[in-house]
Amino acid sequence: MSANFVHLEQIKNVNREALYRNIKKKKSFLCIGLDTDIAKIPQHLLEHPDPIYEFNTAIINATHDLCVAYKPNIAFYEALGVSGWLSLEKTMSDIPDGVFTIADAKRGDIGNTSSKYAHAFFDVMDFDSITLSPYMGKDSVSPYLEYQDKWVIILALTSNQGAMDFQLMQDATDNKRLFEKVLERSQEWGSPDNMMYVVGATQASMIGDIRKIVPNHFFLVPGVGAQGGDLNEVAKYGLNDHCGLLVNSSRGIIYASSGEDFAEAAREEALKLQKEMERILGEAKLI
Amino acid sequence: MSANFVHLEQIKNVNREALYRNIKKKKSFLCIGLDTDIAKIPQHLLEHPDPIYEFNTAIINATHDLCVAYKPNIAFYEALGVSGWLSLEKTMSDIPDGVFTIADAKRGDIGNTSSKYAHAFFDVMDFDSITLSPYMGKDSVSPYLEYQDKWVIILALTSNQGAMDFQLMQDATDNKRLFEKVLERSQEWGSPDNMMYVVGATQASMIGDIRKIVPNHFFLVPGVGAQGGDLNEVAKYGLNDHCGLLVNSSRGIIYASSGEDFAEAAREEALKLQKEMERILGEAKLI
Numbered sequence: 179m180s181a182n183f184v185h186l187e188q189i190k191n192v193n194r195e196a197l198y199r200n201i202k203k204k205k206s207f208l209c210i211g212l213d214t215d216i217a218k219i220p221q222h223l224l225e226h227p228d229p230i231y232e233f234n235t236a237i238i239n240a241t242h243d244l245c246v247a248y249k250p251n252i253a254f255y256e257a258l259g260v261s262g263w264l265s266l267e268k269t270m271s272d273i274p275d276g277v278f279t280i281a282d283a284k285r286g287d288i289g290n291t292s293s294k295y296a297h298a299f300f301d302v303m304d305f306d307s308i309t310l311s312p313y314m315g316k317d318s319v320s321p322y323l324e325y326q327d328k329w330v331i332i333l334a335l336t337s338n339q340g341a342m343d344f345q346l347m348q349d350a351t352d353n354k355r356l357f358e359k360v361l362e363r364s365q366e367w368g369s370p371d372n373m374m375y376v377v378g379a380t381q382a383s384m385i386g387d388i389r390k391i392v393p394n395h396f397f398l399v400p401g402v403g404a405q406g407g408d409l410n411e412v413a414k415y416g417l418n419d420h421c422g423l424l425v426n427s428s429r430g431i432i433y434a435s436s437g438e439d440f441a442e443a444a445r446e447e448a449l450k451l452q453k454e455m456e457r458i459l460g461e462a463k464l465i
Numbered sequence: 466m467s468a469n470f471v472h473l474e475q476i477k478n479v480n481r482e483a484l485y486r487n488i489k490k491k492k493s494f495l496c497i498g499l500d501t502d503i504a505k506i507p508q509h510l511l512e513h514p515d516p517i518y519e520f521n522t523a524i525i526n527a528t529h530d531l532c533v534a535y536k537p538n539i540a541f542y543e544a545l546g547v548s549g550w551l552s553l554e555k556t557m558s559d560i561p562d563g564v565f566t567i568a569d570a571k572r573g574d575i576g577n578t579s580s581k582y583a584h585a586f587f588d589v590m591d592f593d594s595i596t597l598s599p600y601m602g603k604d605s606v607s608p609y610l611e612y613q614d615k616w617v618i619i620l621a622l623t624s625n626q627g628a629m630d631f632q633l634m635q636d637a638t639d640n641k642r643l644f645e646k647v648l649e650r651s652q653e654w655g656s657p658d659n660m661m662y663v664v665g666a667t668q669a670s671m672i673g674d675i676r677k678i679v680p681n682h683f684f685l686v687p688g689v690g691a692q693g694g695d696l697n698e699v700a701k702y703g704l705n706d707h708c709g710l711l712v713n714s715s716r717g718i719i720y721a722s723s724g725e726d727f728a729e730a731a732r733e734e735a736l737k738l739q740k741e742m743e744r745i746l747g748e749a750k751l752i
Contacts, residue, residue: 213578253574253581259589260550267546284574286598287540288625291500294540302546311573311598313620315627333600338575340602343650347643350635356643363630 191327192278192306194371197396198420200246200276202465205456207421208448209247209280209398211428212237212269213254218433220440230258230265233440235272237432240441244452247278247424249398270303278424279305280398284333286311292321300328307331309376309398312360316367323368330373334360334388337378337401361391370394379425382411389416400426402451409451413458421464427451478614479565479593481658484683485707487533487563489752492743494708495735496534496567496685498715499524499556500541505720507727517545517552520727522559524719527728531739534565534711536685557590565711566592567685571620573598579608587615594618596663596685599647603654610655617660621647621675624665624688648678657681666712669698676703687713689738696738700745708751714738 192200201207214230223229238248250269255262273279281299285292285308299305300322307329310319322330335345335357345357354362361375375392377385379401388397397416402408402425409425416423427447435443459465479487488494501517510516525535537556542549560566568586572579572595586592587609594616597606609617622632622644632644641649648662662679664672666688675684684703689695689712696712703710714734722730746752 215581251574251578251581253572253578253585256585257581257589259554259585260547262585263547263550282574284572284598284601285540286573286600287538287569287571288623288627291538291540294502294538294544298540298543298546298549302544311571311600312631313573313598313600314571314623314625315630315632317625317627319627336575336601338601338604340575340604340606343602344599344643344646345602347634347646348637350637350640353637356631356634359631359634 192276193327197278201421204246205459205465206244206246206452207423207425207455208245208451209249209424209426210241210245210431210448211426212248212250213428215254220436220438222438228265231268234269236441237444238272240445241448242274242277244448247280248273249280249282249426251282280331281305281308284309284311286314286318289317289321292318296322296325300325319367323372330368331398332360332364332375334375335377335381335384337380341378358391361388374398379408379412382408382415385412386415393418396422396424398424398426402427409454417462479563480614484565488708491533492746492752493531493533493739494710494712494742495532495738496536496711496713497528497532497718497735498713499535499537500715502541507723507725509725515552518555521556523728524731525559527732528735529561529564531735534567535560536567536569536713538569567618568592568595571596571598573601573605576604576608579605583609583612587612606654610659617655618685619647619651619662621662622664622668622671624667628665645678648675661685666695666699669695669702672699673702680705683709683711685711685713689714696741704749
């Protein structure tokens with residue numbers, strides 16, 4: 179497929195300036211994780227033919243003015259097989275144009291295979307971005323970068339316990355840690371206009387070290403709850419002149435209530451975070 | 466879901482002894498990669514309602530007596546969206562019981578998400594195994610190991626150019642390389658009965674180093690063509706007392722012909738590799 183063809187298809191995608199404009203307009207850098215689990219959604223939705231979609235569309239309708247991005251974790255949809263893919267496709271069609279979409283897929287494979295994943299998430303699903311694991315190196319990432327106005331979001335320092343197993347390993351030649359190697363090496367693959375990094379919020383103080391290495395890139399920061407504490411730490415270390423942060427909350431928002439008021443409860447939690455973010459953006463003179 | 470329930474559901478799965486028995490019975494340690502690309506399959510198949518499935522079922526019928534495993538790379542199916550998942554589900558139902566199935570998915574995510582991928586590939590699709598990236602560490606792997614008689618296949622040293630970017634990084638404390646750290650650390654997560662490693666064939670001499678670290682585990686070795694050369698090198702360094710090797714060939718077999726004789730041509734290429742493997746197993750006194 180030619181780059182032209184891709185470009186024409188994806189004219190409405192969100193580039194870096196458009197993302198920053200949305201952040202200023204909505205006074206928010208909130209990303210809502212659509213980790214929609216059939217076992218956790220309100221039971222009354224199970225009467226619907228597609229409960230996953232019913233849940234997602236209600237969450238999106240209740241929150242899209244408060245967030246700048248949605249991040250479905252693909253595992254929750256693949257776990258349902260074909261019906262999960264159908265729910266995901268329908269969900270994507272409900273996300274308003276201009277809201278950044280992240281396929282949280284954490285893929286990573288050789289070149290010809292990566293091209294297939296890129297087609298699946300960028301052409302078939304029309305996501306703006308996809309999360310990738312860096313373990314297999316450059317040719318597992320570069321096929322995604324051939325798409326105009328599409329993004330890769332590379333795992334750097336994750337927020338889970340297992341992050342300690344390998345990501346902090348220090349290089350014998352320069353004592354740099356694996357996640358720092360990933361940040362530095364990947365600079366040669368893309369730019370702040372098509373590459374972001376996953377930086378776990380449980381590592382708030384390390385976000386400062388990471389910001390020094392990549393001053394201009396956006397970070398996708400998972401693991402921030404409804405309480406402002408983490409968020410202030412993340413902003414303190416991570417903000418740049420384009421905000422440079424997409425802070426994700428999943429369960430804290432979408433499962434705020436297990437009753438019929440789940441969408442309103444989700445909006446309330448999203449609103450708390452948006453208000454915190456508005457204050458932070460104001461104090462940073464970004465709005 | 467309880468381990469018992471899983472066990473009862475998956476009673477026919479292939480454990481280590483069963484895999485070794487199949488290798489001896491078929492005189493083969495061949496894995497055939499079903500990287501089925503709609504753009505590469507014979508054009509006459511496009512008349513069928515499900516060309517991907519038609520291609521796969523013909524390849525399986527023509528080769529299942531010559532190989533001990535099939536490895537669909539999930540990217541090729543996801544690239545087709547919902548119809549790809551349907552083709553994959555139908556393909557899985559055509560693979561004879563006892564033939565080891567590998568979901569080449571290279572997943573890797575946090576615990577609760579990994580559980581969803583495990584459900585997708587082990588319960589919904591009933592694969593025997595899945596390939597995983599180690600970047601996120603233990604909790605991105607352990608949920609898969611809770612399944613009885615299911616396997617994880619962890620990326621150690623891959624065969625692509627990008628493998629050089631991070632996998633060879635040396636640790637400052639003991640000079641061990643990242644892929645060696647992955648091999649050693651992951652020993653604490655599973656055993657030779659539920660864990661294998663991806664070891665690229667382009668690194669044949671290094672397979673010896675890896676075999677010293679993990680003497681009993683099976684290796685999934687991609688990148689071996691129809692010519693015996695690589696195969697002899699891989700066997701020289703990688704064989705153990707249970708064979709310990711699953712050598713994969715994808716394009717060299719499934720795209721041997723683009724005509725109506727594609728299945729027969731695939732069988733001929735598979736047969737060449739099986740004969741080489743029979744000689745190798747004989748010389749090693751394993752059959």
